Amino acid sequence: MRLTSFRRDGTRIHAGIATEHGIIDVHEGMALVNDERPATPASLSDIIRGTNETVHLGAVSVIQEVIEQLQSGSDISYWFGGVEMLMRRNDVQLLAPLADIPYWRRCALHLPSYEALFRRSGEAMPMHWYEHIPIWAGYAPQLWGDRAVLPFPDTTQCDVECEVVWVIGRDVRDCDAEEGLDAILGLCLMATVVDATRATEDVLHGQWSRPSGVVMGPVLTCVDELVEFMLPDGRFRVDVRLLVNDVQVAHINLRDVHYTMGSAVAHACDGQSVEAASVFSSGVVMSLSLAGGAWLVPGDTVEIDAGPLGALRWTMEG
Numbered sequence: 001m002r003l004t005s006f007r008r009d010g011t012r013i014h015a016g017i018a019t020e021h022g023i024i025d026v027h028e029g030m031a032l033v034n035d036e037r038p039a040t041p042a043s044l045s046d047i048i049r050g051t052n053e054t055v056h057l058g059a060v061s062v063i064q065e066v067i068e069q070l071q072s073g074s075d076i077s078y079w080f081g082g083v084e085m086l087m088r089r090n091d092v093q094l095l096a097p098l099a100d101i102p103y104w105r106r107c108a109l110h111l112p113s114y115e116a117l118f119r120r121s122g123e124a125m126p127m128h129w130y131e132h133i134p135i136w137a138g139y140a141p142q143l144w145g146d147r148a149v150l151p152f153p154d155t156t157q158c159d160v161e162c163e164v165v166w167v168i169g170r171d172v173r174d175c176d177a178e179e180g181l182d183a184i185l186g187l188c189l190m191a192t193v194v195d196a197t198r199a200t201e202d203v204l205h206g207q208w209s210r211p212s213g214v215v216m217g218p219v220l221t222c223v224d225e226l227v228e229f230m231l232p233d234g235r236f237r238v239d240v241r242l243l244v245n246d247v248q249v250a251h252i253n254l255r256d257v258h259y260t261m262g263s264a265v266a267h268a269c270d271g272q273s274v275e276a277a278s279v280f281s282s283g284v285v286m287s288l289s290l291a292g293g294a295w296l297v298p299g300d301t302v303e304i305d306a307g308p309l310g311a312l313r314w315t316m317e318g
Contacts, residue, residue: 001064002310003186004219005044005099005145006092013099015044016092017064018219023092028085029063030055043100044220048169048185048277057169057185096143096216097188098167104279105268106138109164111258113284133259133267138281140214148314150193153212158296158316159196159289162242162304164189164254164282166261167220173273180265181234183274186222189240189304189312190281191215193296196289218310226308234260240306242286250291257285 002018008025017024027041034054042055050056067086108114108129118125128134144150152158169185193213223230229237235255242250261280268274288295296302299318305311 001061001186001222002219002225003044003060003222004097004217005095007095008087008092012041013043013095014041015047015060017060017067018089019064019068019086021068022086022088023094024063024067024086025084026055026060026063029067030059032066032085033059033062043098045098045100045277048167050276093145094147094217094219095145097220098216098277098279099143099145101143101277101279103137103139104165104281105135105264106163106281107259107264107283108134109257109259109261109264109282110252110285113286113290116290117284133264134283135264135268140211142214144213144215144314146215146218146312146314148215149317150213150215150314152296152298152317153193153195155195155197155212156295157196157289158212159194159287160242160296160302161192161194161284161287162189162240162250163192163285164240164306164309165216166280168265168274168276168278168280170276171273172265173269174271175266175269177234177260177262177266179262180269181260181262183265184223184261186220187226187236187309188217188220189306189309191302191304191312191314193316196295215312215314217312221309229308231255234262236261238306238308240285240304240309242288242291243303243305244288244293244296245301246303249288249293250286252286254285257282 004016004018005013006016015026030037042052115125165188166184168183170183172183192211238254240252241248296316300316303311303313
């Protein structure tokens, strides 16, 4: 499955399933698997946690199967009892897949990116970064979704840091890297728009780069959709490209990262529980500054294209 959060009419956030035919509204679709749908929509986070005994990942999977059996054409809405359950992609506003997360665990998955940040200021990266994956808290006042328009920060050195996100599908505690990988529900993309000068300073002082904007999406691609891209060591053979105004400026293959996502989960749950719907991000895997690219300017369109994970695209406000 490919899961998302979205808005259509009004401001309420709905969980959805992204298919080749459009976006399935999970809340409306519950009428297909139960006598009646719940009074209010459940968030994707609550669905993953299993907070509601009726609206859970198993029910969501059934909704997708039923809709796909009933759907006879592409990009047309299916109506059931006068309620629209399947919408065209262009008729909804995609949000960050987990739009309601207060914070997430940010890691340093690709150490060469951070070595370069330290070298930029004449410093050496601490040795303990090579022994255990560094993990710290990531936070953003607002998460933007695919095709958003982001306000341009007050800087002449506007950089974009590309990351990969993974979401835990069940509670886990005191596991090894293999079990940590097995606990991952799905992956998506993230980009952090930063002032490059402040970002380097923050890393040197052990802080997370203070973001001017954080974009996440386009959808959460479940691991069962990525089996053919998974390597025996727990890495993913996925090429990730950074494009500005449709011109590629950087790329990396996720098979080349230093730490695995499973090892990050294992380190985070050593002696404590990591709950279902917890979010991890890789930290910087590539950026404009690391690639020697030009800084962003107002009006630029930026895209991170990661093949099976989709393409996350946004525009900097002009």
